[in-house]
Amino acid sequence: MVPADAFGSLVAALGDIVGSANVITDAEARRGYEIDWTSRFHGSTPAVVRPSNVNEVAAIVVLCRRERVSIVPQGGNTGLVGGGVPLAGEVVVSLQRMSAIDPVDVAARQVTAQAGATLAAVRAAANAAGLTYPVDLGARDTATIGGNIATNAGGINLIRYGGTREQLVGIEAVLGNGEIVRRMSGLVKDNTGYHLPSLLCGSEGTLGIVTAARLRLTTRYDHRVTALLAFASVEAAVAGVAVLRTAIDTLEAAEIVLDAGVRLVCACFDLRPPFARPHPVYVLVEAADATDPTAEMSAAVASLEGLEDVAVADDDGRRAQLWRYREEHTLAIGTLGQPHKLDVTIPQHELATFMGEIPTRVSRYAPTASTWLFGHVGDGNIHVNVTGVEPDDDGIDEVVLGHVAEVGGSISAEHGIGTAKKRWLHLNRSRAEIDAMRAIKRALDPDGILNPNVLLP
């Protein structure tokens, strides 16, 4: 926390860098930057600073380093693990004003965007140029590219295109020492030392503040087919997805939901059930291609074992209806009270057992709890939502994440560690790995002023 008497001079100095109009100190105006959207994580900041270019960001870091004031970089503030809000009086550096997107380089199939550009804006720019940016996720209209990079955002199309790190051709950032690093030439073959973009991607604002990125774009497909598959068991669903991944090169999404979740969604949004009779497990798959992929999808689906029913759609209206059974889960579960959100990855061969085991373990710990499971079955990423318990009941984390570690999974698939999970990092990372991370942190942020309360215990 900044001592009160230092407030004035710090705010004035920040104003000298970005202009006083871009230093927010009013309590009311600050509030939205001080609390995350789950409203679980919040704190306070002496000032929210809104720079307009990389040199201003560097000047802010140099000033805060000299004044020994910590910084929390903030993008769209859509994170779920408390990684982007000031928890202990840090200065918030908001990248909102740095949202420019350069004209798309169609020949190179790349685009340069500033950190504050939203994911939706980058995707729209790519689309307008006849291409696409292959990372997509629900918070697309608010989440920023800078935040996506800081958390290595994954999303719904990862099984075909990889996550944010795989799209990152170049980066511009201000390191914790105040130095600007920039490699934005967009060269896909460039072996001239350590790959800073990959290191900064997923570092949760603890090594540097990302100010711009050079992103890979991919082919935009105009033909898209979506199928909702009803299975008798999770085992059959997991096996079916493995078959489809091999059979359909153009498979972009494979999402799993369970009967209870679909019933809840239907009740909350007054939707018709997807099929005449309910089924234990549903998988939503989508493929996209330059030509019509519907025939390929139908043929591949026909070969599946344990499939009880199927609905195939290639018109956008019907496709959107099928997606609602998956995408409305978060809102539907939210109507039961603030859920306890966990986001884990389970090895494919452990997935079915895990999904059967976790609700039992949670109920044993908290008999009043309900466990909701859904997510990206194609890459083993399951969202575990628990209702009927206090959101801050860390016993739930212990039960779920402990078991995740036992089966060789990841305690954070795509949300990151933030402040919510750092006390559990040891479940996934050895002492040697955590020591290596600490050493890298000291190397690039020698005074530890960047996001000091996240990631590393």
Add this chain to the structure above:
Amino acid sequence: MVPADAFGSLVAALGDIVGSANVITDAEARRGYEIDWTSRFHGSTPAVVRPSNVNEVAAIVVLCRRERVSIVPQGGNTGLVGGGVPLAGEVVVSLQRMSAIDPVDVAARQVTAQAGATLAAVRAAANAAGLTYPVDLGARDTATIGGNIATNAGGINLIRYGGTREQLVGIEAVLGNGEIVRRMSGLVKDNTGYHLPSLLCGSEGTLGIVTAARLRLTTRYDHRVTALLAFASVEAAVAGVAVLRTAIDTLEAAEIVLDAGVRLVCACFDLRPPFARPHPVYVLVEAADATDPTAEMSAAVASLEGLEDVAVADDDGRRAQLWRYREEHTLAIGTLGQPHKLDVTIPQHELATFMGEIPTRVSRYAPTASTWLFGHVGDGNIHVNVTGVEPDDDGIDEVVLGHVAEVGGSISAEHGIGTAKKRWLHLNRSRAEIDAMRAIKRALDPDGILNPNVLLP
């Protein structure tokens, strides 16, 4: 250099770790480890150590760190920039004995291999399981996966699948501090801190010794079509490749060669010229698909402007004949004496101008020189070979790499920096970037014992 009186005790201590039979001190037996295959880079080592597992590698690093003895990790020793041979009395740690490849995980489409496994062995294992490892390059039979990772090997299929870094799901390595880091669970979504595999990939043995890796495998396509395209100019060739990359999603390779190079290859290997009459520029493209891609290739090629002639082949025999015009370049140029090898990436929009300009600039500097240009046009990676000058004439580097930097290119596309180019690193990397690399080096290799003579000036 190890003081002579320390030799005996060091060798004995190394023998205690790996067994004396695996510590090579005989001058004759050492020679192959002390010189690289270009024979341009060589030195001497007191001992070549051949560990059989990661714990032995860790013990070697701990011992050498305590004794203040430097280490050069070595794989297949096929590097071209002097990054893998002892230049100043370092101990050579050869990973040759660690060449195991686990059974392919078909469901996850991944394989775990030890660092000493050759690229060809990994590709064969993937093939036997009905999949493929998508990185491929000429040295496949000797180059090891560990070496591929240390240099982030690119190769001929990078335009479709990316380089080695994009295939690296997990890694096991011994850091310069002697600690073992391991994350081999093969989870594709795992956001729990800094991504050490991406950092170690391309670090040229300066941060850690890679001992094993978890690698992504891709679909094996049985249908393959290769076309040799004759163009009137490099401009037309570059434009044509851009068209084909958009038109053919399954394009795996796009290689450029020039008339002079093809004539030399034909003369050296007594081959018939590819076409009835010579053409200024040739591009070899290849596509692979689950179904027959020949029709797609032929249709796409028909739409090209400035195309003078074309040969399309989808039988393996004829395809191999077309590839020889490209792949025999290295051997054919070698018959003119040891060439000066440079390996650069040029932005697409600068490529044609660069290929016209470089021979002129080289001749201006060295009138006796001949400049040979060929390479991976699809990603802008051009191999610049200069004959008729001393291989160690650094003036050639200055002329070529200086111009590469002027046009925003990379001074090392896929060979790395090694010892050959470290004095030119400043052309591509800012002081801030080099400082950051040095800080990371100190963080993971505090005593600077790993490959101290490569990469960082």
